[in-house]
Amino acid sequence: MLPGNPGKQDRGLVWALGAGATFGTMARIERGEVERIADLARLELAPDEAERMTAELEAILAYVESLRAIETDSVEPTYHAIPLATPLRDDRAAAVLSAERVVANAPERDGFAFVVPKVLDEDEA
């Protein structure tokens, strides 16, 4: 016995947003905000890219706004789906990668050290 009838359907966005969800408060991302986020993520966006990303992010965030309405005050977050005891490792030094292998994939190296362009100031990276 199957629930519902196969019939006229409303697919896509409307279903996925769930009963009662609305686009109510559209998430608004300031242009500067996207730039700040891109900076945090060390991504460079061309101006048209930034504009497009902003619009896409806004759409996605509008979509996730539907979660706000759900009552979760007394609900604990699930960070790990399957409960597990803390795994611990015995304190024993074991073989490491040879230094040669450590730097084998390096785009730039000097002996066994990685080389990177100079950091202009202590913080800027």
Add this chain to the structure above:
Amino acid sequence: MPFESVVELRAALDAGRTCALELAEAALARAEAARGLGAFLRLRPEGARAEAAESDARRARGERLSPLDGVPLAIKDNLIQEGEPCGCASRILEGFVAPYQGTPVARLLAAGAVILGRTNMDEFAMGSSTENSARGPTRNPWDAERVPGGSSGGSAAAVAVGIVPGALGSDTGGSIRQPASLSGVVGLKPTYGRVSRYGLVAFASSLDQVGPLARSALDCALLLEAIAGHDPADSTSLPDPVPRYRDALSGDVRGLRIGLPREFFEERSAADPAVLACVREALGELERAGAELRAVGLPHAQHAIATYYLIATAEASSNLARYDGVRFGRRAAAASLGEMYRRTRSQGFGPEVKRRILLGTYVLSAGYYDAYYRKAMKIRTLLRRDFEAAFADCDVLASPTSPEVAFRIGEKSKDPLRMYLSDIYTVSANLAGVPAISLPCGFAHALPVGLQLLGRPLDEATLLRAADAYQRRTDWHLRRPGAAP
């Protein structure tokens, strides 16, 4: 011998009708012939021949062999194999050769399998169509103008056209099951923690799992046996012993209680009616075999996509920070460190990856963490509770794997949100950590349809049993795409 299953190939090997080297050569030849499919990013003829030769030597010595010994398999390009390039279908990992062995591949090799090569995927597993690969899309074996699904599209296609009987993929929001569904093969996402993630390039750490794709439930069972089990190198790996899954395939589903979440089947459901019809017919078949169908509710399932995209992108934004041009992979020319980071990452990542990194960074950033990330983690709890309640009265849950059949290449890539909705039925399993399988159950619009079954944590056996029982009574899984060589 294309389209033979793992079991059949093993029988042929044991009977001396062929040898591992011959199987490898044949698989390589088929892979070459099917180049246009774009399933493989890289073949490794020398490595495969060496592994095949070792297998033949073991057999000659009369050693005890695992079911996979000598069988050619494929692995997704986000699985680490020592000494092999690992690219995740991304520019940013160009040139990277893995200096360590990943556990899933190590276990396949320990079982004597022959690794034919690395299959195409959406870049860093972010996508549902394999169109986000930096190396071009893979084509659906049933219709070359369509996508095979994603992100494990290459693995699904390679199995669907019979290049290899089995492959490994990864599933974070449906990336094994959805391409299995769209390409007409079987795909299993194990319980979270069942298979080690050490050596799986991380996308969303609390959701990722490695799993098998094959053409039969039995083959999936054999692949899963080989790779599952506790790994001390993965702190999220479950300690529970691995059962002999093949022993669970009794063919008997009498009394199996199959729950149908009304949210997935009701009138307003997202699925193509033709897809739903296939799925209902498949469930009818199981009912005739003795299973009981019943309605259940997963009231929070409608929020699964939103929840998933908050959690997955947040974790991904952090996991992908290591791609910075410092120690491996591609590095852009730059005068300063800051410039190097920005250029390397901007040039190295494709647009979907960038989009998700941005969203994930936003979700975790100060001021938004509670409203988005923490909130999503709470919804996740509610979803887990939904599953627990459903599994109180049911042994498995069922749904279509995908709301639709394979769509055209380029059809959805302009609209990320539409693409995300492909995962509607699959993401819940990743959020709750439960195992799920997709099996071919018919055709709609002449394209494969997949039935998804979800199980209790660590109950892959029941899923495989149900899938196998269905496959004993039907032959959808034996259909072959016309595009096959």
Add this chain to the structure above:
Amino acid sequence: MSAAPIRDVHPRYEVVIGLEVHVHLCTESKLFSPAPVRYGDAPNHDVHPVDLGLPGVLPVLNRRAVELAVRAALATHCTVHPRSVFARKNYFYPDLPKGYQISQYEEPLATGGWLDVELPGGGAEARSARVGLTRIHIEEDAGKSIHDAAIAGREGSHVDLNRAGVPLLEIVSEPDLRSPEEAGAYLRALRQVLRYTGASDADMEKGQLRCDANVSLRPPGSTRLGTRTELKNLNSFRFVEEALRAEIARQSAILDAGGSVQQATMHYDAARGTTRVMRLKENADDYRYFPDPDLIPLELGADAIEAVRRALPELPERRRARFERELGLSAYDARILTESRALADFFEAAVARAGGAAHAKRVANWIARDVLQALGERGVEIDATRLEPAALAALIRLVDAGTATAASARPLVAELIERGGDPAELIRERGLETVSDAAVLERAADAAIAAHPEVAAQVRGGEEKGLNFLMGQVMKQTKGKANPRQVREILARRLRGA
């Protein structure tokens, strides 16, 4: 919570200092990988794939790091939380391979402890302050970036990941310190506790202890905190104190002029003795902390924590008090002998071999004076030598029995430190036995008197100092082997007829 009296370090302002200390936990392997913890190796020789942040790697927590962290937390009276969570701190830097550091944020291992710190200063008045600890948590260390043009060239920086992944304990104090001297005393006390518990060797020269200092000024009596600046990269306790002094001077000059201090990270220029702004902190860094999904929260059972507590060694404070109380040592001697656990252990073992508490002061004197001097000259710690407590006890016994004089015996301490051995044998081999032959001693005494008639005259006149001088002469003649008591008697008889 602070019970610290206000130190008048500045006439116009109250100084408020908080310290953030990072120490290397004393483990064989790293926090999340089995790579060895070593110092001084060539670059990138101690790196595991996990430390390298390669695609696909995962962290696994080191059991001993947890145990040592709990030890340190209990030894500083913290509340150890049964559940703590590892969180990712996300930022980009070349020596941070994953682009995030695994640390603890909202749910740290321990909170709310304290350290009682003896404040430096003269006078009989013992000054002590209780410095609160806000939190202690576990995190991994980053690698090293070398910007020095001599090594890395002008165009680039070198990155060495040997240190990446080494287990760190971060110890954050409440802003309870009120002077640079207090800060120094706190650091020394903290280092001592860490060494006592074996949690860390905390050797600053090896980079096993790093200190960042936060300092602000406010009007005396005010309870609001002033704007603080952060001093980083301070390589020694001395630099910490100096840098704080310099920064206090800088801040007070600003405030005196009616200006306000800007929140900033400061660099201390040791050569000039001044601090300068390295980076203004306009916005808090957005590290986007979230619980690390690759790690399960750390759950510590109450019995596990209790087991660590029971296994804690007697901590410096209590040991000092016990030495004073049970062994009759002065506060001063007790402090010297409990400086390190190894020294305190050595002392107690030597006392036991010497015959018990009655001999404690004797042993204490020998150690405080001769042993420590010899150690200092050689730059070694007590447990890195061949001197056995039994040997020292034996030596002392030989001196007390008159078999050798103190003057003969003292140099043997250095010898025992370097080569070990049996004191009785050494005395015999070197012919260091005390000379008690009256005839020999009388001859020597007469010779000394004859050589220094003026001194002899003074002694006859009742002066003591001269007697000591003449004794010294006799000792010199007899190469220190003359029985001092006898020599004194003989001289006194000769000169005073007593």
